[in-house]
Amino acid sequence: MVKRFTVADFFCGAGGSSEGFRQAGFEIVFALDIWNPARETHKLNHPNCAHFGLDCYKDKDGDILKIETTDIDDVIPDVDVIVGSPPCVSFSSSNRAGKADKTHGIRLIKKYLQIISIKKHKPGSILKYWLLENVPNTMKQLQEEYTFRELELTNEILLSLGIQKRETDIALKIDISDENIYNAADYGIPQRRKRLVIGDYPRPDPTHKDKWISLSEVINAFDYDITDPNFGFSIDTEELTDHFYDTSIHEYDWLQARDRKQQARYYGRMAFPEETSVPSRTVMAMRTTSSREAMIFEGNNPGSYRAPTIREIATLMSFPITYLFQGKSEGIKYKLVGNAVCPKLAYAFAEEILKKEMIEVKQDFDPNSDKNKLEFDLTGWDSRKIPQNKHEKANFTEIVPNMKYKNFRVELDNSRPRYTDDSIVWSASIHHGTGKSNMKVARPSKENVLTMLYQFEDGDKIDSFIKANEEVFDKKIPCAEVFQSQYRLVEPNKDIFTPRDALGNAKILVDRFFPRNEYEDMSLSNMSNEKDGRIIKFSPRDILYKNIPIRIVAALYSVIHITELTVRL
Structure with missing residues (x-):
């Protein structure tokens, strides 16, 4: 009988x-995660595995940091392969400006590397391979070498573990080059x-x-016969979970998402709805229907839109269509899926290990699962939510739509409620530059703008x-x-x-009088x-903008008129 390699999955x-390695024939013997829905989901799909904090060492709550260094060899079984994906929220490029506190994330990574070092260097070690998966920005937090001391393995601890090394010796060497960045789409996963x-x-x-593999292949997979687009096996409709439910989005939400995707102040345009002829964008861990990051599909009716179902999101991640997600809400299930490792990517590494070990690969999809064990199946559930009014001082900042070009844009905002307690002040501004850090701004008077317009x-x-602006806006603003209430x-x-x-009507007026093609x-x-030579003065670090597109100046006039x-009394 061919030996089955064993795997321990940290931050599972x-x-x-685990699913990717299981499909390749590996035996998953140990799993750890601090979040109970993750542990429950892993146990549901991998019942023969020991789950730290769930069915063993319950007092540790699945917390890797609660495993004492000297107890690691007793708590964690010896395995051939260790895999792990420390939480990456603070390292992610989607985190605003990368300013999140990374201390805890670094602690988790070092604890994981400490465990690997002990298992790798202990007497009689069977560990052959180990992997750490995370977002690419994690490279900035990693070192090419770690000594035992840097992983909190002192001479005394090494001696107690029987490891014949000094704390100043190198415990691990790591290649942190770009060659170690993998695009899931290159491995047959319908997601970039x-x-x-x-x-x-x-x-x-x-x-x-x-x-x-395109997004449309996933969406179409659930139209008639239920066939897994990643693995090719079929199941009866009754067996499918977390799919046949209403995910339609209220107009109030999808309009916000559309504008944030296509009229972003500092960033480029995103498709709305999603482009289906290519793999999907990166699946996020939070379900949202009104943000720039929202994943939005065309609805069943013209002009309607919907969010993906949990089953569609899971399929974009390459989970088999029979994989079960144990969560009490759609939000929990979305987080379970979005935070996961793509099984088909994990399978690619498992397959390569077997090739190196000259072991025949026999992929097992194991399409059988017991949906009756689910605490909550979204099938038949109505996920639609009635949007709530924004709070009284909610901030608004948007640009005149589809007029961000030549590094200029015009904005309408009410940002001053951030600084006052008793009034709403609407203002117009013109911006120039690329990227938030390089942006120059000016809030000129209407007289300044008219001075420029009458150069025409x-x-x-x-x-x-000017007269058309009065006709369009004077009775409508x-x-x-009240303008705040309208928002x-x-x-x-x-x-x-x-x-x-x-803002939309400002764009219509500019197009009417100053059409883009002319x-x-x-x-x-x-x-x-x-003497100063400038009509509109930009800050910070003013630059002599000798020329400003007439369409931008016209849009600026309209927005100033609105404000x-x-x-008016």
């Missing part, structure tokens, strides 16, 4: 790594998901470099443009407080403009005859 989550995998393992070659050779057109209410007054309506390359001088109307 829903069991993506880049992950760092470091450790001691043979590198798998891409299997789908030029033949990515056709004064009558400018007069007509309320006072500041924050789910059901605003249809007889007056919301801030988003106002005026895109026309600019107005920002130079005056005054002036909000202060």
Whole structure:
């Protein structure tokens, strides 16, 4: 009988790594995670594994940091392969500006490396391979070498463990080059998901470099016959879990998502709805329907939109369609899936290990599961949520839509509620630059903007443009407080403009008087005859913008006019 390699899975989550190695014929003997839904899900799908904090060492609550260094060899079984995915939230590029506190994440990584070092260097060690999976930004937190002392393994501890090394010796060497960044789509996973995998393992070659699996293949897989697009096996409709339920999105939410994706202040445009002819974007751990990160599909009816089901998200991650997720809500299940390792990527590493060991690979999908063990199946559930009104001082900052070009944009905002307690102040601004750190801003008066507009050779057109602004906005823009209500209410007054309506109409006016195909390359001088030489002054670190596109100046005029109307008595 061929020996089955054994695996210990740390920070196992829903069991993506375990599932990939199990499919390749490995035996998963130990799993650890601090989050109970993750432990329950892993146990449901890998029942023969010992689950730290669940069915053994319950007093430790699944916390790797509660394993004393001198107890590691007793608590954790000897295995051929160790895999682990320390929580990556603080390292993720989606974390704002990368400013999250990384201390705890680094502690978890070092504890994981400490365990590997003990298992690797102990007398009679059977450990052959180990992997650490995380987001690519984790490279910045890793070292190429770790001494035993840096992993808190002193001479005294090494002696007690029977490890014939000094604390100043090198415990682990790590290759942290870009060669260790893998795109899941290259391995037959219908998702563009880049992950760092470091450790001691043979590198798998891409299997789908030029033949990515598209998002549409996943969506269409659940239309009629239920066939797993990742593994090819079929099941009866009644066997499928977490799929046949309503995920439609309220217009209030999808409009916010659309604008945040396509009219982002500092970032590029994103597809709305999702582009289905290519693999999906990276699946996130939080379900959202109104943010820039929201994953949004076309709905069943024209002009409607929906969120993916848990089963669709899990399939994008390459979990078999029979894999079960033990969670009491859709949000918990979404987090279980989004935080997981893609099983097919884990399988690629497992397969390569077997090839190196000259062991025949016999992939086992094991499409049988018992859905009756689920505490909560989303099938038939109505996930639709009625959006709630925003709070009274909710901040608004959006640009005139589809007019972010030549590094200029015009914004409408009410950001001053952040600094005052008793009033709402709407203001207009013009911005120039790329990226938040390089952005220059100005809040000029209407007189400044008119000075620039009347440089245009056709004064009558400018007069007509100004009059059109009055006709469009003067009866549709309320006072500041009501304008704020129009923004924050789910059901605003249809007889007056919301801030988003106002910006949309500003764009319509600019297109009407200064159509892009005729005026895109026309600019107005920002130079005056005054001593300082500038009409509109930008900050910080003002630059002499000699020319500003006429369409941008016109949009700025419209937004200033809107803000002036909000202060009428």
